[in-house]
Amino acid sequence: MAKILVLYYSSYGHVEQLANAVAEGARAGGASVVDIKRVPETVPEQVAKNAHFKLEQSAPVATVADLEQYHAIVVGTPTRYGRMSSQMAAFLDQTGGLWARGAFNGKVGAAFTSTATQHGGQEQTLFSVIANLLHFGMIIVGLPYSHAGQMSVTEIVGGSPYGASTIAAGDGSRQPTEIDLAGARHQGELVAKTAVRLFG
Template identity: 40%
Template sequence: MSEILVLYYSQGGAVREMAQLIARGVESVPGAKARLRTVPKVSATCEATEAEIPATGAPYASLQDLEACSGLAIGSPTRFGNMAAPMKYFLDGTSGLWLKGALIGKPAAVFTSSGSLHGGNEMTLMTMMIPLMHHGMLMVGLPYSEPQLGTTKTGGTPYGASHIGGALDDQPISEDEKKLCMALGKRLAETALKLQ
């Protein structure tokens, strides 16, 4: 069994929904299982500010979740072309795994949601890749053989799944965005199984 960790931070709910869609894509592959995890909010001084166990939703991720997974998908809202502070804070705490080489050779994918069409979602996807590449992970994107990449009027990039929520009106995840999330999860799971 190949277990894919789908790790996300979501403030308004869109990234959480994308994570659930990616998990569905992972679990559409025989022999693959998704493990949903999130990270707590942080304060302005970059300290975790929530209880050790969330009241609802996915449990908080641990370093053991990362070490045990066969592949990783991480998602965050866009914050000025970068991942949100809680995800960055969590990743900054993974140097022990880096020293052990625990993530080397595992496939990884990224996903994001922004408030506007040019809200920095592609840059956020790229910046989320950087720590994963330092860990020696193998990046998995979305090829143009996914027809929605050519037809979407909303989110979706070759770098990873994305959603454009609208600055003020919280647009639901479009059908194209949903299909691309599931395709990314499926591709990540298939890649993990091939690498095992």
């Protein structure tokens, strides 16, 4: 039965909200196990507190060894200058042993993100994650236009063919909209359906 991990990093809770929506969609898509885990914080605690990071999050902290037991991994990270966050990069950089053994070959991978602005590098960040997953040997699932909400031009929306996303505003005040969350749910459902087809 398909087991899915939603693995994320979130400084202010936007990516955390998307992670929960991805997991909701994955459960609806028929996955037998859907776990949500976050990568460790690397920012010194006092610095994080001064920057008002959301340090209390319900998801347990993942270890690299956790990754091998899943058939699909959906990676969520905020954008940092058009690329994945250093916290996520540091975590994925520790997977060399798993990569060398081919532990991810043929499994399903996907990405989602958040930026401060509409043109703040969402697609580039998704590609930075997807490139990592392709090096792992994973089969990539994006967010096709079957999520029609991403085509709206009447309001600010996240989403692209490469993955679900949201726009947080420079001060973090904008929260994911229902369209953004629907995109995350849809992507999670597609990941689950793909994993079920591949792994039962």
